[in-house]
Every structure is written in structure tokens, then in C-alpha cells.
Amino acid sequence: MRITPFIVLDQLQQAMQSMQKSYARTNNQLGLQKRILAPSDDVSGTRRVLDYQVDISANDQFKRNIDTATSNLNQTNTALSSIDDVLSQVKEILLTSQSGSNNTNTRTVNTQMTALLRDQFISLANTKVDGKYLFSGYLSNTLSYNTTTYAYQGDNGIVTIPVDHGTTMATNIVGSDAFSYTLGAAYAKQIPSGDYVHYTPGAGTTVDVEIRDATDTNVLDTFSFSNVMQMTDILSTAISTNNVDRIQALIDPFDQVQNQLSSASATVGARLSSLNDQSNLLTQGTNSLQNSLSSLQNVDLVQTAMELQKTDTTLQALYAASAKIMSKSLLDFLS
Amino acid sequence: MSISGLFNIGRSALTANQTALAVTSNNIANANTLGYSREEVVLSVTRPESTASGYLGTGVSAVSIMRSFNRFIQMQLLGQQQNQGRSSAMDQTWGQVEALVNELQDTGLSTSLTDFFSAWNDVASAPESSTARTVLLQKASNLTRAASSIERSIVSTLGNTNSSITDDVKQINAIASQIAKYNTDITAAEAGQSTESANDLRDQRDEKLVELAKLVDYSTYEDPNGSITVTVGMRNLVSGSHVNTLSTTPNADGNPDLSLDGINITQNVQGGDISGLIAARDGIQSTTLTSLRKLVASISQQINSLHSTGFGLDGSTGNDFFNPLQLTTLNNTASATVSTTITNQTALTLDEYTINFTGGNYNVYNKATGALVTSGAYAAAGTTFVLPGISVTISGAVTASDSISVSPLTTAVSNFGVALTDPNSVAAASTAAGVPGDNATASAIAQLTDGAITNLGGSTFSDYYNGIVAAVGASRQATADVLTFDTNVLNQMQMQRDSVSGVSLDDEAANLIRFQRAYQAGAQVIKVADELLQTILNL
Numbered sequence: 051m052r053i054t055p056f057i058v059l060d061q062l063q064q065a066m067q068s069m070q071k072s073y074a075r076t077n078n079q080l081g082l083q084k085r086i087l088a089p090s091d092d093v094s095g096t097r098r099v100l101d102y103q104v105d106i107s108a109n110d111q112f113k114r115n116i117d118t119a120t121s122n123l124n125q126t127n128t129a130l131s132s133i134d135d136v137l138s139q140v141k142e143i144l145l146t147s148q149s150g151s152n153n154t155n156t157r158t159v160n161t162q163m164t165a166l167l168r169d170q171f172i173s174l175a176n177t178k179v180d181g182k183y184l185f186s187g188y189l190s191n192t193l194s195y196n197t198t199t200y201a202y203q204g205d206n207g208i209v210t211i212p213v214d215h216g217t218t219m220a221t222n223i224v225g226s227d228a229f230s231y232t233l234g235a236a237y238a239k240q241i242p243s244g245d246y247v248h249y250t251p252g253a254g255t256t257v258d259v260e261i262r263d264a265t266d267t268n269v270l271d272t273f274s275f276s277n278v279m280q281m282t283d284i285l286s287t288a289i290s291t292n293n294v295d296r297i298q299a300l301i302d303p304f305d306q307v308q309n310q311l312s313s314a315s316a317t318v319g320a321r322l323s324s325l326n327d328q329s330n331l332l333t334q335g336t337n338s339l340q341n342s343l344s345s346l347q348n349v350d351l352v353q354t355a356m357e358l359q360k361t362d363t364t365l366q367a368l369y370a371a372s373a374k375i376m377s378k379s380l381l382d383f384l385s
Numbered sequence: 386m387s388i389s390g391l392f393n394i395g396r397s398a399l400t401a402n403q404t405a406l407a408v409t410s411n412n413i414a415n416a417n418t419l420g421y422s423r424e425e426v427v428l429s430v431t432r433p434e435s436t437a438s439g440y441l442g443t444g445v446s447a448v449s450i451m452r453s454f455n456r457f458i459q460m461q462l463l464g465q466q467q468n469q470g471r472s473s474a475m476d477q478t479w480g481q482v483e484a485l486v487n488e489l490q491d492t493g494l495s496t497s498l499t500d501f502f503s504a505w506n507d508v509a510s511a512p513e514s515s516t517a518r519t520v521l522l523q524k525a526s527n528l529t530r531a532a533s534s535i536e537r538s539i540v541s542t543l544g545n546t547n548s549s550i551t552d553d554v555k556q557i558n559a560i561a562s563q564i565a566k567y568n569t570d571i572t573a574a575e576a577g578q579s580t581e582s583a584n585d586l587r588d589q590r591d592e593k594l595v596e597l598a599k600l601v602d603y604s605t606y607e608d609p610n611g612s613i614t615v616t617v618g619m620r621n622l623v624s625g626s627h628v629n630t631l632s633t634t635p636n637a638d639g640n641p642d643l644s645l646d647g648i649n650i651t652q653n654v655q656g657g658d659i660s661g662l663i664a665a666r667d668g669i670q671s672t673t674l675t676s677l678r679k680l681v682a683s684i685s686q687q688i689n690s691l692h693s694t695g696f697g698l699d700g701s702t703g704n705d706f707f708n709p710l711q712l713t714t715l716n717n718t719a720s721a722t723v724s725t726t727i728t729n730q731t732a733l734t735l736d737e738y739t740i741n742f743t744g745g746n747y748n749v750y751n752k753a754t755g756a757l758v759t760s761g762a763y764a765a766a767g768t769t770f771v772l773p774g775i776s777v778t779i780s781g782a783v784t785a786s787d788s789i790s791v792s793p794l795t796t797a798v799s800n801f802g803v804a805l806t807d808p809n810s811v812a813a814a815s816t817a818a819g820v821p822g823d824n825a826t827a828s829a830i831a832q833l834t835d836g837a838i839t840n841l842g843g844s845t846f847s848d849y850y851n852g853i854v855a856a857v858g859a860s861r862q863a864t865a866d867v868l869t870f871d872t873n874v875l876n877q878m879q880m881q882r883d884s885v886s887g888v889s890l891d892d893e894a895a896n897l898i899r900f901q902r903a904y905q906a907g908a909q910v911i912k913v914a915d916e917l918l919q920t921i922l923n924l
Contacts, residue, residue: 054887089858100851107499118510190822215835380894
């Protein structure tokens with residue numbers, strides 16, 4: 051093949067161009083610390099990088115949701131365990147008052163104590179966090195319990211938020227699930243006083259109570275309640291009047307409501323632990339995604355720096371060679 | 386042979402070598418001229434004289450000046466120039482679009498899409514909070530801005546591509562008339578000669594052909610009189626001294642198509658810058674742009690569909706979150722009138738339709754797949770038919786060449802805006818009674834990110850978007866690979882051409898000495914002949 055200066059120069063130019071290009075590229079990779087600079091560099095790699103990024107940001111979002119849910123449930127848990135303490139105190143008074151043998155002074159103190167505990171119930175059941183009433187269901191801007199009638203004013207709305215792909219978690223307990231119980235079927239029992247008590251389910255969580263005499267025929271007294279606040283209120287009055295039938299009739303309902311409260315606490319505890327597990331899983335998932343992402347996207351510093359050095363050396367050699375080649379001409383030797 | 390014969394031989398040596406020196410000097414002078422082919426003098430012995438002792442030479446003559454030119458290499462070079470022109474244009478255009486969705490350097494839609502759904506999650510976590518709602522509206526308008534900005538840039542890239550196509554057409558026409566001019570000149574210069582002697586004119590015409598090859602693919606053939614015919618897309622562009630002007634006509638999408646001699650030749654142009662521009666333009670329009678619009682249309686459709694069933698803090702319901710989709714109708718008929726309405730936003734399949742008329746029937750095709758969607762008898766008095774979510778009424782006379790296109794996507798991005806202004810109208814609750822704590826609607830919208838969207842072929846929003854990015858990357862990668870290949874081949878061809886036609890200064894320097902020495906020797910011959918003659922005269 052005949053070689054002309056055009057060929058030599060063109061080749062030099064092309065070689066230099068391609069060297070400069072790879073030089074600039076390697077430099078850019080080092081500068082941005084990224085192996086893939088544009089989707090066309092590695093299409094399937096890009097696709098995976100983008101998918102990983104979507105997964106990581108979804109995980110981050112789920113973790114933020116879990117944080118919100120955890121904070122809500124922790125508040126709920128605190129309120130529930132305080133209420134449980136209050137409930138235990140009420141039950142203690144109930145048990146010491148059921149014989150009806152306390153003197154007037156003790157009864158007065160117990161009445162006042164019970165009324166105080168009832169108000170504590172109300173204030174705990176109306177716990178407000180971040181402007182939301184914890185136990186009102188969807189009606190989070192409404193006081194959960196009326197402070198005079200002690201009636202539940204919320205609804206049964208369970209708020210759920212996504213905590214994983216296709217999985218949601220309830221973040222609240224409604225008041226009617228924690229502080230009331232739903233009587234399944236009517237039943238009757240004889241109380242220590244010898245009278246009979248009939249418990250009949252009413253609307254919702256209402257329980258209608260009927261006290262009959264020892265022959266279980268004549269109705270002596272009726273009352274009804276739908277939550278622990280109302281029960282405590284009735285108890286307080288019963289203690290002040292030393293109404294032993296009512297006090298004894300309330301023992302069963304207080305046991306029931308305590309069960310209900312424990313089960314609500316257990317539910318919250320289970321949710322919290324499941325959220326904690328879920329959060330750990332998400333963190334692990336994110337970590338492993340981050341690892342994959344790094345190995346896919348991050349530049350291998352040593353290798354790239356070597357690459358840069360190699361390109362640099364080649365480029366220098368090329369410059370030196372070009373200078374030599376371009377200075378050679380027959381014309382230099384003719385004189 | 387007489388002594389004067391010696392003079393003649395010496396003179397012929399001087400003339401021939403002087404010509405050779407002139408050609409060598411011209412080669413040296415044009416060593417850096419693009420497209421110049423090295424020339425050589427063809428020397429030949431003159432007719433010998435018959436003498437008693439045999440034939441005796443009578444000197445030398447420069448019979449012709451030949452271009453060192455290989456037509457085969459030149460044709461290959463032109464063909465490769467056309468390939469390289471095409472791939473270079475495609476690479477550049479796709480490169481611009483790739484930069485718009487380069488998620489690896491954090492440009493594109495991904496962040497604002499994630500932020501938007503993240504804001505929905507926050508509303509679901511705190512449906513009572515007006516802060517979360519305000520942030521949501523903010524993120525939503527960020528999303529619309531990001532989408533519009535990408536669309537605007539793609540549309541403007543397409544617009545620039547169309548301008549480049551128009552510029553290429555102008556340049557092609559200018560080169561065509563120059564080639565026609567060279568045809569005339571070469572025909573005149575070579576008239577009556579049996580060899581190709583108009584070397585420099587041919588070099589210049591060849592250089593114009595190289596320029597033309599960068600722009601468009603063509604084929605040529607040479608007439609016996611030396612003029613060439615250039616055909617583009619199977620129509621004559623240049624024929625002798627005549628030029629047919631290449632022009633552009635807008636196609637159904639409003640983009641310029643190429644037309645030569647009254648015929649649309651766009652499909653037949655497969656090489657050169659202009660074909661690369663057209664291919665990239667059509668590719669970007671039918672894939673990237675349409676997919677982006679479909680994604681946005683689908684986001685707005687899905688969210689509106691859920692949002693309008695929910696209830697805001699202010700008790701409002703039935704509100705669209707984003708502006709509802711609109712139809713764009715392109716009516717390419719002479720006398721028909723078309724009216725289209727969206728009867729059900731949710732039922733829209735986000736397909737674009739083309740309506741044609743044949744034999745008294747209307748036929749509706751899916752523009753993307755070409756599949757027949759529906760057809761029926763057409764009555765000029767007024768024909769109404771229903772497509773998913775769309776009602777179309779056409780009336781008036783139609784012809785077989787008429788076409789109507791209906792698209793819910795054309796304005797999907799330009800019209801993409803947040804319809805709500807009041808944060809309290811954001812419908813987080815699923816029932817009126819559930820306000821304010823009910824987050825079921827917000828939660829359902831937040832979970833749309835995981836949902837397979839039927840109108841996006843069962844992908845999630847992120848999947849679909851990542852698919853767009855990957856598709857752009859793949860297109861760019863393919864064009865870049867082809868460009869590298871084409872450039873390497875072109876360089877090889879160029880090298881072969883230079884090997885044959887290029888000027889080597891070393892060669893020319895040697896020739897310079899060679900012809901100079903021969904010239905000096907020729908002068909010496911004349912001197913000797915003169916001395917011989919003097920000897921005779923002195924007798």
C-alpha cells in the first residue's frame with residue numbers, strides 16, 4: 051500500500067481523537083464517581099440502576115410510613131397502659147367495696163377516688179397527639195368521649211397506611227375496641243348478695259343490666275353502660291349510696307373490659323413488633339440494594355485511575371511519535 | 386539522422402520534462418487540497434525513424450496527464466459517506482434526547498414522580514394535616530412542570546431536527562445545481578476526446594458528490610459525454626445540466642417529508658444526514674414522545690379516577706386532581722366535519738386512532754399497532770360510533786384519501802396541570818362521614834405506585850418510565866455503535882482513496898529531482914548538438 055502524508059496524519063488525528071475521548075470519559079467517571087454516565091453506556095445496567103433506585107426510594111417511603119405508624123401506636127400503647135393502671139385501681143376499690151361493710155368515711159373517700167379515676171379515664175381516652183384524638187377513629191378532630199355523658203363520639207374507622215408492597219398496617223385503635231366490650235349473648239348469674247343479675251346486649255357496646263331478687267323474678271334495679279367510663283361513673287354513685295347489688299353486678303363487666311383492654315394492648319404490641327420487624331427487613335433490603343447499586347454504578351477507583359494513567363501514557367507517546375513523523379521529509383535532506 | 390535530429394530529441398526532452406515538472410509542482414501545490422487526485426504525466430517515445438542501421442528513436446512526448454483515481458474506491462467511499470452521514474445525524478439527535486432523560490445524572494422525571502407519590506403517602510399518614518396537603522399540591526405541580534419541561538425539550542429537538550432537514554434540502558439543491566454546472570463544463574471540455582481529460586473539473590465534481598453523500602444517499606451513472614445523472618429516492622435529482630428541485634411537504638404528523646419531481650420519496654431515502662434526521666425524528670416521535678405522553682396521561686387518568694370518588698376536608702367530592710384528558714382531532718378531509726367527545730375518562734385506553742374511508746365504510750385503526758379497531762357503513766348525513774370512552778360523529782362527503790386522527794395523548798403533557806387549588810379539597814377520605822381521619826383514598830392513590838396499570842401494558846408507572854429511559858439509551862447505544870463502525874469503515878475507505886489519489890511530498894520531491902535532472906540532461910543534449918554543429922561549421 052502506498053502511504054501518503056494524508057494517511058499518516060489522518061491516522062494520527064483519529065488515534066488522538068479516540069485517546070482524548072477515552073481520556074475525557076475516564077476523567078468524567080472519576081469526577082462523578084460513577085461508572086455509567088448515560089443510559090447508552092450500559093442499557094441493561096441503567097435499567098437495573100433505575101429499578102434499584104425505585105425500590106430503594108419505595109423502601110425509604112415505607113420506612114417513613116412505619117415511623118409514623120410506630121409513633122402513633124407508641125402513643126396509643128402509653129395511653130392504654132396508663133388506662134390499665136387506672137383500671138386496676140378502680141377494680142381494687144370495687145373489690146374492697148363489694149361487701150358493703152365499709153364505713154361512711156371510707157365510702158366517701160372511695161366515691162371521690164372513683165370519680166377522680168373516672169376523670170382520669172376520660173382524659174386518657176381523649177388523648178390528643180399532633181392535633182388528633184387517638185381513639186376517635188376517622189373522626190380524629192372530635193373528642194373521643196363526651197366529658198359529661200361519657201358517650202363515645204368517634205367512629206369505627208381504622209386508619210391503615212402502606213408499609214410494604216401490597217401490605218398495609220392499621221395505625222390506630224378505636225375507643226370502642228379498647229374501653230368497651232361487646233356482649234355476645236345475654237346471660238344471668240347470682241351475685242354474692244343472693245340476688246340475680248341479667249346482662250343483655252344492647253345497641254353496639256351497650257350492656258343492659260337488670261338486678262332481680264333472690265327468686266330471680268322481681269326486678270329490683272336496671273341500669274346500662276357502654277364503656278368503662280360509664281361503668282366507673284355508676285360505680286362511683288353506687289359506692290356513695292352503698293348499693294351493694296350494683297357494685298357486685300359491676301364485677302363481671304370490669305373483668306370483661308379489662309380483658310378487652312389487654313387484648314387491645316396486645317394488638318398494639320403485636321403491631322409494633324411487626325412494624326419493627328418490617329422496618330428491619332426494609333433496612334436490610336435497602337442495604338443489599340445499595341450494595342448492588344454500588345457495584346453496578348460506582349466506579350472502581352483503582353482500575354479507573356490506572357486506565358487514566360494508561361491513556362495518558364499512550365497519549366504522550368502518540369504526541370512524541372507524531373512530532374517525529376511529521377518532521378520527517380525528503381525535502382529536509384535535499385540541498 | 387541529422388544533427389538537427391539531435392536538437393529535436395533534446396527539445397522534446399526539455400518540453401516533456403518541463404510538463405512533468407509542472408504536473409509535479411501542481412501536485413505539491415495541491416498536497417492539502419481536499420478531494421484532489423494526484424496527477425501523473427504519461428511519457429511516451431515519439432515515432433522512431435527508420436535508418437539503414439535500424440529504427441532510431443526521435444525523443445519523448447508527454448502524451449497525457451492522468452489522474453490517479455480509482456472509480457471503485459470512490460463509489461465505495463461515497464456509499465460509506467452516506468452511511469456515516471445517516472448514523473452521525475441519528476447519533477446526534479438521539480444524544481440530545483438521551484440527555485433529557487439521563488436519570489443517571491439526575492435529570493428526568495424519576496425524582497419528581499417519587500416525590501409526588503411520597504407526598505400522597507404523607508397525606509395518607511396524616512390526612513388531617515393541611516401541611517401534608519399543601520406539600521402534595523406543590524409536589525404535584527413540580528411533577529407537571531418536570532413532565533412539561535421534558536416534553537418541551539423533546540418537541541423542540543424535533544423542531545430543530547425538522548429545521549435541519551429543511552436546511553439539508555436547501556444544501557442538497559445548491560450542490561445539485563453545482564453538479565449540473567460541472568456536468569456542462571466537463572461535457573464541453575471533453576467534447577471530441579476519447580479520454581477523461583478534464584481532471585480538475587472532475588476532481589471538483591467528485592468533491593461535490595462527496596459533500597452530497599454526507600447529506601443524502603443517491604446513485605449515479607455517467608453518460609458517454611462525461612456528464613453524470615444523480616438519482617435520489619429513485620427520482621432524478623440531476624440529469625445533465627437539468628436539476629429537479631428537492632422540496633418538503635408536511636406529512637400527517639405535520640413533519641416535513643421529502644418530495645422530488647412531485648413524488649414523496651421519504652421512504653426511499655435511506656442514507657445521509659437527512660435520512661438519519663428523519664429516522665431519528667420519527668423514532669423519537671413515535672416511541673419516546675408518545676410513551677412519555679402515555680405515562681403522563683395514565684398518571685392523570687388513574688389519580689383522577691380514584692380522587693373523584695374521595696372526599697376532601699371541606700366535604701367536596703367528585704373533583705379531578707389533575708386536569709382531565711382532552712382529545713385532539715386532526716381532520717385531513719376536504720369537506721367532512723368531525724366532532725369527538727370523551728364520554729368516560731376512566732374507560733379511555735389511551736390509544737390513538739386513525740380513521741380511513743373505503744367503499745362507503747369507515748375503518749378505525751389503532752395508530753400504534755395498525756390493528757383495525759372497528760368499522761361500519763358511513764352515512765354522509767352523520768355517522769356516530771363509539772371507541773372506548775370516546776364518541777365520534779362524522780358528517781359530510783369523504784374520499785378514500787381522507788384521514789382523520791383522534792388522540793387523547795397529543796395534549797396530555799401540555800395540558801397536564803393540577804386542577805385543585807385548595808389543599809382542603811384533596812380527597813383523602815373514601816366517605817363523607819370519614820372526614821377528616823379517613824385516609825383510604827389517599828392510601829389507595831399512594832399504592833398506585835405498586836399497581837399494574839392496564840393502559841401501560843401492565844407496568845407500574847416507574848417501570849414504564851424506566852422502560853422509556855432504557856429504550857432511549859438502547860437507541861442511542863445502537864446509533865453510537867453504528868456510528869463508530871461507519872466512521873471506522875469510512876476512515877479505511879478514505880485511507881484507500883488517499884493511498885491511490887493522495888499526494889506524497891516525498892514522491893513529489895523525488896520526482897522534482899528526477900525531472901529536473903532529465904531537463905538538465907536534455908539541455909546538455911542540445912549543448913552537445915550545438916557543439917557538433919559548431920565543429921561542422923568550423924571545418
